[in-house]
Amino acid sequence: MVTDPQNPRHSLDAPRARLLALSQERGVSLAALSELLGRNPSYLQQFIRKGSPRKLEEQDRATLARFLGVGEEELREVKDISYVETPKRRESCEWVDVSRLDLGASAGPGVVAGGEGAFDTFRFSRRWLAEQGLERAQLSAIRVEGDSMEPLLNDGDEILVDRSPWPFRDGIHVVRLGDTLMVKRVASAGAGRMALLSQNLAYPPVEVAAEEVAIIGRVVWKGGRV
Numbered sequence: 001m002v003t004d005p006q007n008p009r010h011s012l013d014a015p016r017a018r019l020l021a022l023s024q025e026r027g028v029s030l031a032a033l034s035e036l037l038g039r040n041p042s043y044l045q046q047f048i049r050k051g052s053p054r055k056l057e058e059q060d061r062a063t064l065a066r067f068l069g070v071g072e073e074e075l076r077e078v079k080d081i082s083y084v085e086t087p088k089r090r091e092s093c094e095w096v097d098v099s100r101l102d103l104g105a106s107a108g109p110g111v112v113a114g115g116e117g118a119f120d121t122f123r124f125s126r127r128w129l130a131e132q133g134l135e136r137a138q139l140s141a142i143r144v145e146g147d148s149m150e151p152l153l154n155d156g157d158e159i160l161v162d163r164s165p166w167p168f169r170d171g172i173h174v175v176r177l178g179d180t181l182m183v184k185r186v187a188s189a190g191a192g193r194m195a196l197l198s199q200n201l202a203y204p205p206v207e208v209a210a211e212e213v214a215i216i217g218r219v220v221w222k223g224g225r226v
Contacts, residue, residue: 015056015075016048022068025165027214032176037063066099066118069138069163096129097121098160100141122158134220137162142174144183144222148198153183157224161217172219177212183219 023030023044030048031041037060046052056064056075065072099118122141129135144157152172153159161174170187175196185197189207196206196213 016051018070018074019044019064020048022070026068026163026216028068028176028216029214032179032214033064033067035179036067063118067101067140069140094126095123096126097123098139098141100158122160132220134160134162136164137220138164138217139220140217144224148200148203149183149185150200152199153219153222154224157222159183159219159223160221162220163217166218168215174216174219176214176216177208181216186213186215 019033020030023033030044034041034043034045037043039060047056061072061075065075098121100120100122102119118140126135129137139160139162141158141160144153144159145155147155149172159174168186168188171185172183173186174181174183175186176182177196182196184206185199187195187197189195192210193207194210194213196208198205
């Protein structure tokens with residue numbers, strides 16, 4: 001058992017402790033993860049703090065595991081004998097399947113995030129990923145919406161996002177600002193602030209406090225129609 005840092009008298013079992021730790025590591029709030037599942041914002045807070053529901057539904061576990069880049073078993077009760085083992089992300093010695101999330105990151109003024117379940121996969125050569133330095137990356141694919149990152153990223157492009165918990169460095173990132181999900185060039189602005197920069201000069205820079213921005217992941221590849 002792990003002790004709840006907000007309530008030292010309350011011990012968390014393994015799935016609840018792991019989910020809490022992952023949300024903190026990824027910089028994603030429990031409320032945002034609840035909305036990812038189509039639940040009310042307090043759903044996962046109640047699951048972790050109050051034990052209600054007693055366990056996550058299998059579909060919810062799968063959605064959270066894909067988004068957080070972990071195996072579903074990490075969020076499952078060991079004693080849950082009703083669970084039927086399903087294949088993990090398909091990986092052969094030559095290929096890696098990366099989930100395509102039903103999610104758009106705005107390259108415009110920002111959109112409220114919708115559903116984030118995987119609906120398909122991209123298959124990448126394991127050798128190619130290694131050549132790009134991505135052999136250990138936690139990858140998901142999402143689409144770009146809007147024109148503020150043109151000509152670098154175009155509306156409808158699909159991007160690979162590495163959600164690995166690396167130290168922050170300036171670059172193109174998918175970020176969550178409040179309830180909106182955006183893809184921007186993110187740069188440190190000093191004194192605990194960050195600048196969200198568009199490639200399209202028609203969009204002015206946005207400067208915010210660092211704690212207001214959740215870095216979801218770094219954009220490491222793009223694909224789109226010619």
